[in-house]
Amino acid sequence: MINLETPRKFDGLVTRAHQMAANVLRPVSRRYDRAEHEYPKELDMVAALIDGIGEGGGLAGAGAGAVGRGNGAAPGDSAAGNRNGSNLASLLGLIELAWGDVGLLLAMPRMGLGQAAIAAVADQEQLQRFGGRWAAMAITEPEAGSDSASIRTTATLDEQAGEYVLNGEKIFVTSGDRAELLVVWATLDRTAGRSAIKPFVVERDNPGLQLERLEHKLGIRASDTANFRLVDCRIPRENLLGSPETATATGGFAGVMQTFDNTRPLVAGMAIGLARACLERTRELLAQEGVEVDYDRPAHAQPAAAAELLALEADWEAARLLALQAAWMADNRTPNSLQASIAKAKAGRMGTDVALRCVALCGAAGYGEGELLEKWARDAKILDIFEGTQQIQLLVIARQLLGRSSAQLK
Amino acid sequence: MAAGLRAINWVASSELIERAGLRDPAQRLLRVGSRRTVRLATATNRTFRTAGRLGRPARQSTAPADLFDLAPDDEQRLLTESVRDFAAQRVRPAAADADAAAAAPADLLHEAAELGLAAIGVPVELGGYVESRSTVTAALIAEALAEGDAGIAVAALSGAGVATALALWGDAGQQATYLHEFVSERPPAAAVALLEGQPLFDPLTLRTTARRANGGFVLSGVKALVPCAAGCELFVVGAQLDGRPALFVLESGQSGMSVEREPAMGVRAAATGRLHLEEVVVPPEALLGDGDPAVYAEAVARGRLGWCAVAAGAGRAVLEYVRPYVGERVAFGEPLANRQSVAFMVAGIAVELEGIRLATLRAAARADQGLPFAREAALARALVAHHGMQIGSDGVQLLGGHGYTREHPVERWYRDLLAAGLVEGGLLL
Numbered sequence: 111m112i113n114l115e116t117p118r119k120f121d122g123l124v125t126r127a128h129q130m131a132a133n134v135l136r137p138v139s140r141r142y143d144r145a146e147h148e149y150p151k152e153l154d155m156v157a158a159l160i161d162g163i164g165e166g167g168g169l170a171g172a173g174a175g176a177v178g179r180g181n182g183a184a185p186g187d188s189a190a191g192n193r194n195g196s197n198l199a200s201l202l203g204l205i206e207l208a209w210g211d212v213g214l215l216l217a218m219p220r221m222g223l224g225q226a227a228i229a230a231v232a233d234q235e236q237l238q239r240f241g242g243r244w245a246a247m248a249i250t251e252p253e254a255g256s257d258s259a260s261i262r263t264t265a266t267l268d269e270q271a272g273e274y275v276l277n278g279e280k281i282f283v284t285s286g287d288r289a290e291l292l293v294v295w296a297t298l299d300r301t302a303g304r305s306a307i308k309p310f311v312v313e314r315d316n317p318g319l320q321l322e323r324l325e326h327k328l329g330i331r332a333s334d335t336a337n338f339r340l341v342d343c344r345i346p347r348e349n350l351l352g353s354p355e356t357a358t359a360t361g362g363f364a365g366v367m368q369t370f371d372n373t374r375p376l377v378a379g380m381a382i383g384l385a386r387a388c389l390e391r392t393r394e395l396l397a398q399e400g401v402e403v404d405y406d407r408p409a410h411a412q413p414a415a416a417a418e419l420l421a422l423e424a425d426w427e428a429a430r431l432l433a434l435q436a437a438w439m440a441d442n443r444t445p446n447s448l449q450a451s452i453a454k455a456k457a458g459r460m461g462t463d464v465a466l467r468c469v470a471l472c473g474a475a476g477y478g479e480g481e482l483l484e485k486w487a488r489d490a491k492i493l494d495i496f497e498g499t500q501q502i503q504l505l506v507i508a509r510q511l512l513g514r515s516s517a518q519l520k
Numbered sequence: 521m522a523a524g525l526r527a528i529n530w531v532a533s534s535e536l537i538e539r540a541g542l543r544d545p546a547q548r549l550l551r552v553g554s555r556r557t558v559r560l561a562t563a564t565n566r567t568f569r570t571a572g573r574l575g576r577p578a579r580q581s582t583a584p585a586d587l588f589d590l591a592p593d594d595e596q597r598l599l600t601e602s603v604r605d606f607a608a609q610r611v612r613p614a615a616a617d618a619d620a621a622a623a624a625p626a627d628l629l630h631e632a633a634e635l636g637l638a639a640i641g642v643p644v645e646l647g648g649y650v651e652s653r654s655t656v657t658a659a660l661i662a663e664a665l666a667e668g669d670a671g672i673a674v675a676a677l678s679g680a681g682v683a684t685a686l687a688l689w690g691d692a693g694q695q696a697t698y699l700h701e702f703v704s705e706r707p708p709a710a711a712v713a714l715l716e717g718q719p720l721f722d723p724l725t726l727r728t729t730a731r732r733a734n735g736g737f738v739l740s741g742v743k744a745l746v747p748c749a750a751g752c753e754l755f756v757v758g759a760q761l762d763g764r765p766a767l768f769v770l771e772s773g774q775s776g777m778s779v780e781r782e783p784a785m786g787v788r789a790a791a792t793g794r795l796h797l798e799e800v801v802v803p804p805e806a807l808l809g810d811g812d813p814a815v816y817a818e819a820v821a822r823g824r825l826g827w828c829a830v831a832a833g834a835g836r837a838v839l840e841y842v843r844p845y846v847g848e849r850v851a852f853g854e855p856l857a858n859r860q861s862v863a864f865m866v867a868g869i870a871v872e873l874e875g876i877r878l879a880t881l882r883a884a885a886r887a888d889q890g891l892p893f894a895r896e897a898a899l900a901r902a903l904v905a906h907h908g909m910q911i912g913s914d915g916v917q918l919l920g921g922h923g924y925t926r927e928h929p930v931e932r933w934y935r936d937l938l939a940a941g942l943v944e945g946g947l948l949l
Contacts, residue, residue: 111593112656113585113889114882194587405898406817408944409905411722424902428875431882435874438588449874456871501864508863511839511870512847518858 114431117194120202127203130156131210136482139211142332143485147324149288150214150332157219195441197372201379201433208383212489213332215380222285223247223497224293226373227309231352240311246289248280248312248338256502258295259304263340265296267347267354274310274350276318276343284496286336287321290314294340298356306356311349318343329488371447372440374454374497378433381461381493385426388468388486392419395472395481415471422464429457448510455503458494465490559780559796562772565753566701566708573696578643580687582653582888590881592660595650599640600660606635607668607833615669618789619932622781624675630706632676637661638707641684646695647703648687653888655822658684658949659829659880666833667840670936671789673830674947678747678790681826681948682710685756685767685819689809694769698754710754713743713795714823714945723758723765723820723944728797730759730768737761737807739768739800745939747946749779749793756808757797758816758945766811767819768802776800786935790946819948821897822887826947828880828900831908831940835873838915838933842866846918856918865914872907879903884949905941912937 116124134156142150207215215221224245232240254260263278276296286292292312299306312319318341325335347354396402401415409417432453439446465487469476476483494500509519592600610628618624640658642648650657658680665673683702686694701708714723728741739759746752755770770777776798784792809815846856846866856862883896912934916923923930 111585111589112591112596112881113587113589113885114878115585115588115886115889115891117587119586192587192589192591198588405895406820407722407724409902410720411724420898421902421906424879424899424906425875427879427882427896427899428872428903431878432871432875434588435590435878438590452871452874455867456875501860504864504867505860507867507870508857508860511843511866512857512863514857514863518855519860519863520858 114434116198116202116434119194120199123199124202124206127206128209130159131207135207135210135214139214139332139482139485140479142214143329144331146326146331147334150217153214153218157221160218160221193441194438197375197437197440198434201375201437204376204379205383205386205430208380209387210383211332212380212384212486212493213330216284216330216333217288219288220244222289223373224289224291227293228311228351230372231309233352236311236348236351240291243291244285244289245291245293245311246283246285246336248283248286248292248294250282251279252281256499259307261295261297261307262300263294263296264300265298265308265310265350267298268344271344272347273344274347276310276312276340276345278340279322279338280340281337282325282496283336283338284333286338287324287334292319292338293351296340298354302356308354309351310345311351312340312343312345316343316345328491329485330492371450374450374503375433375436375440375446377493377497378429378436378453378457381457381490382426382430382433384486384490384493385422385429385457385461385464388465388483388490389419389423389426391481391483392468392471392476395475418467418471422467425456425460426464429453429460432456448507451498451503451506451510454498455500455507458500458503461490461493462487559778560750562749562774562777562779562795563709563751563753565772568697568701568754568771570693570696571700572646574645574692577690577692577695578645578687580641580643580648580650580653582890584889584891585885590878592656596657596660599657600664603635603637603661603664604667606632607665607673611665611668611672615672615789615929615932616926618669618672620788622783622788623791624672624789628672629676629709632665632672633679633707634705636703637665637676638680638683639703640680641687642699642703643687646687646699648699654684655825655884655887655949656881659825659832659884662826662829662947662949663833663836663877663880666830667837668833669789670830670834670933670939671787673833674747674787674790677826677947678711678752679707679709681712681823681946682754682756683707684822684948685712685808686769688818689767689815690769691805693805694808698769708753709748709751710756711747711749711752712756712819712823712945712948713746713749714758714820715744715746715943717742717744717794721944724817726758726760726765728757728759730761730766732761733801736801736803737768739770739797739802741797743795743797745782745784745792745943745946746779746795747787747790747792749795750781750791752779755795756819756948757795758819759797761807761811764811764813765816766813767808767816768806769808770797770800770802770806774800774802785938786932787939788935792946817894820944821883821894822948823943823945824897824901825880825883825887825949827940827943828876828883828897828904829949830947831904831937832873832877832880834933834937834940835869835876835908835911838911838930838937839866839869839873841928841930842869842915842918862918865918869911869914872903873911876900876903876907887949901941908937908940 222245224247265274294310297306320339322337403416436446436449436453469487639648640654730737778796780794782794849856879900883893886893915930916934
């Protein structure tokens with residue numbers, strides 16, 4: 111039966127996530143926005159709580175680790191038919207945490223994107239060694255951003271030592287300084303194209319992994335963004351995730367892409383949580399000025415500010431439902447690559463648009479540091495960039511809709 | 521019916537224009553085109569007779585759902601598939617001519633009626649065939665039909681809106697009088713008339729008024745863009761009663777009622793018209809839903825949902841039309857689809873269309889479960905007003921000059937999609 115309300119069984123999860131966001135993240139939002147690169151020690155407590163809760167896919171799924179593989183079933187689902195499982199639960203929890211603070215959410219210990227890659231392509235032995243640890247994702251290079259197929263970092267096998275030797279440069283690694291592990295994407299053969307690009311797990315304390323610097327950013331300043339140089343960085347050959355075969359697609363570049371299918375709705379969720387915070391606060395501030403949205407009257411019969419808030423809320427609702435759709439499809443094992451990109455595209459642009467226009471609606475109150483609105487407007491922009499920019503999402507969507515290859519529609 | 525003879529009334533003739541001193545032929549033509557309106561009596565109606573009155577009104581009911589679910593049930597799938605077939609095979613081929621004629625072919629509307637569309641909202645006790653509440657089902661059907669043609673869809677579904685209003689808010693007497701006709705083989709043409717002609721129209725503050733007289737009511741005012749106005753045998757009309765808007769059931773053909781053609785930019789196949797009410801006397805039982813303002817507000821929201829569903833269908837039509845077109849059309853040595861500026865526009869249509877669809881379904885599903893849905897309907901409406909119109913515009917843009925001609929249907933969808941963001945009433949899910 112068609113129903114787009116979120117299931118009651120996740121109410122407890124959502125409530126707990128919301129309380130954590132309200133009581134732990136919000137109070138320190140401004141502090142760590144100002145103190146860029148300072149470790150938010152409050153997060154240790156949050157991470158411990160999240161580890162403890164872990165119900166039905168639960169809050170642990172607020173990190174990317176819970177999605178990516180495994181079935182979407184949660185306890186209490188009937189064996190057959192419609193499922194509301196870990197993908198939906200993760201998304202709902204994440205929306206609440208992002209409502210609290212996206213920067214702090216991204217800085218959450220053990221919630222790194224690298225764990226999603228590990229979950230997607232690691233074998234059993236690797237899962238045992240790396241599962242549950244804080245793993246950051248290192249894909250982007252100075253000359254390869256959205257175009258991740260042109261990665262230049264190399265991995266050379268030293269047969270005698272039984273080690274891979276990594277050389278290259280990685281930038282924009284979220285939580286790269288703080289994580290325990292880095293999932294570094296490197297090519298086994300620069301002439302072999304995408305299929306030679308593989309993920310390698312590198313311990314953070316590996317001497318060949320040299321921290322170059324931490325970025326100073328527009329927003330999400332609570333989250334460290336690290337740049338690394340890999341200089342003859344030696345790792346055990348067992349740390350290659352998936353198959354070393356360059357001919358096979360599994361675990362290689364396709365693995366990255368599959369990871370993104372699963373994490374795109376989550377990034378959409380971040381934009382949805384952040385935008386909700388903007389809308390709620392703007393609504394409060396406008397109400398103090400006597401402006402409230404009337405849902406029964408047409409937009410043109412209301413003050414312009416109310417009509418604008420209504421339009422923004424409508425885009426927010428569309429993004430939210432699109433993300434729920436993508437997660438629901440994942441729970442029901444329906445291929446959702448198209449819907450995941452649609453959700454990310456809509457939520458990414460909506461997040462920035464809503465945040466900026468909320469600041470503008472509130473004027474000086476919105477623009478000044480006395481409110482968090484200006485911070486949210488700075489935080490929002492990254493959500494339309496990482497995990498595939500707006501333009502990359504549109505490419506993915508358009509190629510599928512129009513039956514174009516990446517060679518035809520560049 | 522005697523009243524029928526009274527209402528033929530040339531508002532302006534070319535002679536009148538001459539006397540007004542308009543010598544320039546082009547200007548004269550313009551004036552004639554815009555002013556030469558004919559007001560006719562409303563349709564001669566059947567006699568609505570009370571049949572099978574129940575002790576209390578019957579309502580469809582739906583248990584609250586537990587899980588998020590986007591899969592239609594078997595009944596919905598079956599209905600939607602048959603309507604989609606009908607839309608593709610019968611409606612789409614008729615769309616261009618119906619648009620030009622500003623009327624849907626009678627036999628096509630009859631075929632649509634045979635699909636049982638008018639009875640979707642009618643409870644089983646009163647001869648309907650859908651047990652659970654039917655807002656989602658009606659939304660899916662409207663979407664499917666509108667993918668064939670928005671104007672024909674509006675013409676085919678306006679009667680269902682009246683039946684649904686009676687099913688939702690009618691008392692036992694009103695239901696017994698009217699609903700059995702909507703489940704018959706030839707359901708009456710009918711429409712919900714809320715919209716009025718003034719700019720900045722607000723459906724909660726109507727110029728059409730109802731005053732109490734002799735135990736009943738007297739209605740006066742003008743309703744705009746009423747689907748199938750000339751053929752309607754029954755109207756549900758919004759009018760201001762005691763300072764608040766309320767709904768009234770009006771049979772056509774009564775003294776003081778007349779209709780005037782009001783062709784518009786789009787949804788022309790719906791044969792829209794103005795309904796004039798001049799001191800129309802109606803009995804006390806004409807008042808629907810006890811004049812409850814909450815009922816009226818719900819009717820407005822359900823009207824918007826109807827148009828949102830139509831926009832979802834028309835938007836789908838645009839998307840499915842431009843997809844192959846940009847793949848086949850070659851410019852500068854390769855298909856248009858190979859260019860990001862073109863491909864991204866198509867992707868944008870897909871993104872916003874999916875958002876419109878989900879927002880509409882959410883509001884409809886909340887309505888079925890008895891949850892408040894005014895906010896959700898308003899959000900869906902806002903999406904349609906902005907993005908629906910943009911989809912129409914992008915559809916034409918993608919075909920360039922060809923899109924601007926009537927060789928392709930995108931210019932029609934451009935005109936139709938605008939209606940979905942501005943009309944109040946007309947449809948009701």
